Amino acid sequence: MCEACPIIDWEHELTTVRSFVxxxxxxxxxxxxxxxxxxxxxxxxxxxxxxxxxxGEMMMAELPVPPGFAVTTNAYESIWRDGDLVDDIxxxxxxxxxxxxxxxxxxxxxxxxxxxxxxxPDEVAADITEAYEALCRHCEIDDVAVAVRSxxxxxxxxxxxxxxQQDTYLWIRSADEVIHHVRRCWSSLFxxxxxxxxxxxxxxxxxxxxxxxxxxxxxxxxxxxxxTLNPTNGDRSQVAIDAAWGLGEAVVSGEVTPxxxxxxxxxxxxxxxxxxxxxxxxxxxxxxxxxxxxxxEERRTQPSVTDEDLVGVAILARKAEKHYGCPxxxxxxxxxxxxAGENVVMLQSRPETVWSQKDVKAISRGxxxxxxxxxxxxxxxxxxxNKN
Amino acid sequence: xxxxxxxxxxxxxxxxxxxxWEELYPYSVSFGEARREYEESxxxxxxxxHWGKALTPWDSTFMELSIASLSQMNSRHYRIPPADxxxxxxxxxxxxxxxVGVDPEKIEARVPQFTERAGHYFANWDQxxxxxxxxxxxxIDQIESIDFGPLPExxxxxxxxxxxxxxxxxxxxxxxxxxxxxxxxxxxYHFEFLNLGYAAYLDFFGFCKEAFPSIPDLGIAKMxxxxxxxxxxxxxxxxxxxxxAVDLGIARAFDDxxxxxxAGDAGAEWQAAWAEAEDPWFNFTSGNGFYHFDKIWRDYPExxxxxxxxxxxxxxxxxxxxxxxxxIRAERDRIVDEYRDLLGTDEDRExxxxxxxxxxxxxxxxxxxxxxxEHWTMSVVWxxxxxLGATLAKDGLMAADDDILFLRRDEVNEVxxxxxxxxxxxxxxxxxxxxxxxxARRREIHERLSAWQPxxxxxxxxxxxxxxxxxxxxGITTESVQNWLGSDDGDENALTGMAxxxxxxxxxxxxxxxxxxxxxxxxGEILVxxxxxxxxAPVFPKIRACVTDIGGxxxxxxxxxxxxxxxxxxxxxxATNKIKTGDRIRVDGSSGTVTIVG
Numbered sequence: 001m002c003e004a005c006p007i008i009d010w011e012h013e014l015t016t017v018r019s020f021v022x023x024x025x026x027x028x029x030x031x032x033x034x035x036x037x038x039x040x041x042x043x044x045x046x047x048x049x050x051x052x053x054x055x056g057e058m059m060m061a062e063l064p065v066p067p068g069f070a071v072t073t074n075a076y077e078s079i080w081r082d083g084d085l086v087d088d089i090x091x092x093x094x095x096x097x098x099x100x101x102x103x104x105x106x107x108x109x110x111x112x113x114x115x116x117x118x119x120x121p122d123e124v125a126a127d128i129t130e131a132y133e134a135l136c137r138h139c140e141i142d143d144v145a146v147a148v149r150s151x152x153x154x155x156x157x158x159x160x161x162x163x164x165q166q167d168t169y170l171w172i173r174s175a176d177e178v179i180h181h182v183r184r185c186w187s188s189l190f191x192x193x194x195x196x197x198x199x200x201x202x203x204x205x206x207x208x209x210x211x212x213x214x215x216x217x218x219x220x221x222x223x224x225x226x227x228t229l230n231p232t233n234g235d236r237s238q239v240a241i242d243a244a245w246g247l248g249e250a251v252v253s254g255e256v257t258p259x260x261x262x263x264x265x266x267x268x269x270x271x272x273x274x275x276x277x278x279x280x281x282x283x284x285x286x287x288x289x290x291x292x293x294x295x296x297e298e299r300r301t302q303p304s305v306t307d308e309d310l311v312g313v314a315i316l317a318r319k320a321e322k323h324y325g326c327p328x329x330x331x332x333x334x335x336x337x338x339x340a341g342e343n344v345v346m347l348q349s350r351p352e353t354v355w356s357q358k359d360v361k362a363i364s365r366g367x368x369x370x371x372x373x374x375x376x377x378x379x380x381x382x383x384x385x386n387k388n
Numbered sequence: 389x390x391x392x393x394x395x396x397x398x399x400x401x402x403x404x405x406x407x408x409w410e411e412l413y414p415y416s417v418s419f420g421e422a423r424r425e426y427e428e429s430x431x432x433x434x435x436x437x438h439w440g441k442a443l444t445p446w447d448s449t450f451m452e453l454s455i456a457s458l459s460q461m462n463s464r465h466y467r468i469p470p471a472d473x474x475x476x477x478x479x480x481x482x483x484x485x486x487x488v489g490v491d492p493e494k495i496e497a498r499v500p501q502f503t504e505r506a507g508h509y510f511a512n513w514d515q516x517x518x519x520x521x522x523x524x525x526x527x528i529d530q531i532e533s534i535d536f537g538p539l540p541e542x543x544x545x546x547x548x549x550x551x552x553x554x555x556x557x558x559x560x561x562x563x564x565x566x567x568x569x570x571x572x573x574x575x576x577y578h579f580e581f582l583n584l585g586y587a588a589y590l591d592f593f594g595f596c597k598e599a600f601p602s603i604p605d606l607g608i609a610k611m612x613x614x615x616x617x618x619x620x621x622x623x624x625x626x627x628x629x630x631x632x633a634v635d636l637g638i639a640r641a642f643d644d645x646x647x648x649x650x651a652g653d654a655g656a657e658w659q660a661a662w663a664e665a666e667d668p669w670f671n672f673t674s675g676n677g678f679y680h681f682d683k684i685w686r687d688y689p690e691x692x693x694x695x696x697x698x699x700x701x702x703x704x705x706x707x708x709x710x711x712x713x714x715x716i717r718a719e720r721d722r723i724v725d726e727y728r729d730l731l732g733t734d735e736d737r738e739x740x741x742x743x744x745x746x747x748x749x750x751x752x753x754x755x756x757x758x759x760x761x762e763h764w765t766m767s768v769v770w771x772x773x774x775x776l777g778a779t780l781a782k783d784g785l786m787a788a789d790d791d792i793l794f795l796r797r798d799e800v801n802e803v804x805x806x807x808x809x810x811x812x813x814x815x816x817x818x819x820x821x822x823x824x825x826x827x828a829r830r831r832e833i834h835e836r837l838s839a840w841q842p843x844x845x846x847x848x849x850x851x852x853x854x855x856x857x858x859x860x861x862x863g864i865t866t867e868s869v870q871n872w873l874g875s876d877d878g879d880e881n882a883l884t885g886m887a888x889x890x891x892x893x894x895x896x897x898x899x900x901x902x903x904x905x906x907x908x909x910x911x912g913e914i915l916v917x918x919x920x921x922x923x924x925a926p927v928f929p930k931i932r933a934c935v936t937d938i939g940g941x942x943x944x945x946x947x948x949x950x951x952x953x954x955x956x957x958x959x960x961x962x963a964t965n966k967i968k969t970g971d972r973i974r975v976d977g978s979s980g981t982v983t984i985v986g
Contacts, residue, residue, distance in 0.1 A: 230602055235600050262602070267606070271602070271890075271978045363736055370510070370742060370746055373739075378469055378471070378590070
């Protein structure tokens with residue numbers, strides 16, 4: 001039994017439902033929906049979660065993020081107006097024995113099933129439906145495929161990404177399916193691992209709310225990640241790119257050894273390429289589902305990205321780095337359907353953590369006298385400097 | 389090959405049948421017993437970058453004078469703390485160099501001397517450079533004014549009426565000595581700024597390498613390089629003349645560059661434009677200026693005419709051949725801003741600004757001296773050497789106009805004495821009989837030396853190459869020496885060199901050894917050469933990539949390829965040995981590798 005765990009105080013929270021005012025009056029902006037291309041940090045940040053905020057920031061920086069919208073935490077909180085749901089979930093949480101792993105998995109399953117069974121309030125469903133249809137019109141596709149991603153928000157917690165489990169559902173079509181998967185994202189706050197993590201950290205379950213991102217799916221020829229520095233020596237003039245065929249999942253999950261490239265972000269040249277054998281890829285099949293497929297023989301050892309597109313990725317990554325003011329770790333994709341030059345899209349950008357945490361020391365050694373600098377250049381073996 | 393040293397200069401077996409070859413060069417440049425211990429203890433590399441072919445006695449002059457001038461600036465003028473001069477020898481007709489370091493115990497004492505002397509140049513660079521241009525142009529004028537015409541039957545009356553008391557014979561001997569002095573002066577001037585310029589560049593270079601460990605050399609070069617550079621002017625003038633030919637409706641006259649007929653008013657107008665550009669801009673050599681056989685555009689107009697023909701074809705095809713100055717400038721600014729922005733601290737940004745600023749102050753000299761000395765001055769110098777050779781042949785002292793090339797410059801003094809004294813006496817000269825067989829033999833020796841393949845290096849290499857100018861001027865690094873040593877190992881189909889100009893290309897190789905063969909290049913081929921010269925610039929838009937045996941980050945090929953956006957790998961050491969015309973090769977100018985694919 002755990003008295004600390006229950007979702008207490010939801011009611012108190014709900015009596016003070018927060019709201020924000022959209023920057024522009026627009027029918028598509030509601031308390032439940034924030035469009036990425038109209039994201040305003042000051043107004044929306046607390047309502048869209050970390051991931052969505054980052055997408056909004058990228059849009060603001062004119063980084064080519066696929067179009068989409070955030071379903072705000074207001075929408076999530078609306079489900080807790082249902083007193084029966086609150087009671088049921090609190091009951092289930094109270095019954096948890098944190099040492100019984102198998103039982104917890106079952107409890108999590110029951111909490112999630114209970115949450116997903118509750119109908120989404122009508123006004124929320126209507127807003128999501130309207131937004132999805134607007135996205136379809138915008139993309140000129142009848143039932144545009146979207147990615148539905150959880151985007152947890154926990155303003156006071158330093159590690160929101162761990163505190164809330166992050167679910168992603170790809171290739172979702174139709175408004176009903178979107179609503180269904182939004183609900184699944186909400187419930188992903190209660191995976192067994194998320195529950196256990198919050199418990200071990202002493203976080204209240206309701207200290208975290210869930211926003212959901214709905215974004216046009218890219219259909220990538222190739223995708224991967226990019227670091228805006230050379231991870232082997234910290235050189236910030238280079239971008240390290242990992243890439244493989246199809247969706248980025250193959251790279252992120254480590255199922256294939258990706259092609260590895262180094263691109264000079266200033267000169268915009270590919271300076272190093274290591275092409276690996278990429279035996280599988282995640283692809284959208286004609287029936288609209290994503291499958292892991294074997295890569296045909298001749299394509300396996302081909303570079304998954306052209307030099308031109310690698311430079312495109314590097315330019316984007318640099319743009320993100322400039323915008324955020326620190327080295328970034330960027331997810332990107334090359335869309336199959338967009339024309340060359342517009343086909344490199346960004347999915348995600350996060351601060352790079354390894355090199356960024358090192359102290360930045362001046363290399364000019366404090367001595368501004370040009371002559372003594374020249375003398376030391378002539379005296380010190382240039383060879384050593386060149387070695388790196 | 390696992391040996392970690394190169395053969396001793398005393399163990400090299402030269403070509404057959406060249407006994408007495410040492411006589412072609414001053415005794416002081418031969419390896420020999422006098423300095424054997426010293427010579428055997430040193431590392432010598434063949435400077436094929438400047439002297440890829442066997443030297444004739446007169447060609448050797450410029451090697452000796454230039455390396456002595458370089459040395460003197462390091463050792464005696466500026467007191468470069470760790471570097472004295474570069475020692476030089478000729479072995480079987482080829483130039484071998486050996487940088488001389490300063491005794492480590494004496495380096496410290498030279499620092500204040502260097503700081504004061506070099507500091508003066510850095511502080512007053514622009515003014516000194518302005519003055520340098522005046523000095524060099526004045527030297528050119530003086531060389532131009534030298535009269536090496538035949539001695540007259542009778543002195544001009546004015547010699548008598550002006551009461552001069554001295555005549556043409558005295559003038560000729562004196563002019564020849566003045567000529568030699570002016571050449572030495574020219575080469576002193578050549579190095580007046582060069583090493584200091586490189587030192588300032590090197591300082592910025594080292595800073596960039598520290599800030600960005602993976603920054604390519606050319607990234608640094610691009611920040612420093614000038615946009616409007618005198619060295620590019622000859623090529624720009626050709627474009628203007630091509631456009632003028634099109635505008636005047638006489639484009640077809642250039643279809644056969646060897647037979648260009650410029651009759652009529654339009655032709656006259658075009659020729660006037662040519663004459664305007666010709667001096668100085670077409671004092672432009674198709675080689676590197678160091679050899680008598682280098683062809684100068686002014687003297688061989690079929691070379692620039694062929695380039696003009698190619699430009700005309702581009703203009704007629706609707707291509708824009710102009711150099712996009714604004715774009716180049718904007719790109720340079722972008723690169724500088726990006727690197728600057730990526731630096732970690734404001735302190736570094738301040739240091740970056742200072743070092744880049746100084747590098748840019750010194751760089752116009754580094755870029756332009758090549759036009760003023762190697763091209764312009766040397767064009768005039770070679771014209772004068774040939775003028776004197778023709779005079780000596782005309783008056784029967786030599787059998788052929790170019791016999792003079794097979795005399796050492798001091799031996800020419802003897803011939804001139806023979807000429808002068810017997811002109812004075814009005815008696816037969818002995819030169820033809822004395823020099824005729826010697827020159828015939830020297831021609832034979834030179835031919836055999838030319839066919840010989842000299843070793844890349846001699847003696848024991850230092851563990852690490854730290855001598856800044858060896859790295860900077862010759863692009864010789866610890867790695868490249870190791871490459872030379874281990875050249876028998878590794879992949880027969882792969883070469884590595886300097887990543888001189890980025891990008892990758894695959895195509896058919898064409899080997900070009902002689903500047904005059906440049907015209908054989910077909911559109912889309914890859915140029916493979918021991919070294920290239922700036923005057924080859926017009927072929928760079930035609931080629932897909934460029935590979936050279938020799939050359940560093942600032943070599944001509946590197947600079948011109950970057951300018952034209954053509955991938956280039958320089959300093960491969962062996963490209964012309966391993967690659968054959970017709971081979972399919974892949975050039976990666978970003979990583980510095982060349983692969984023979986078929």
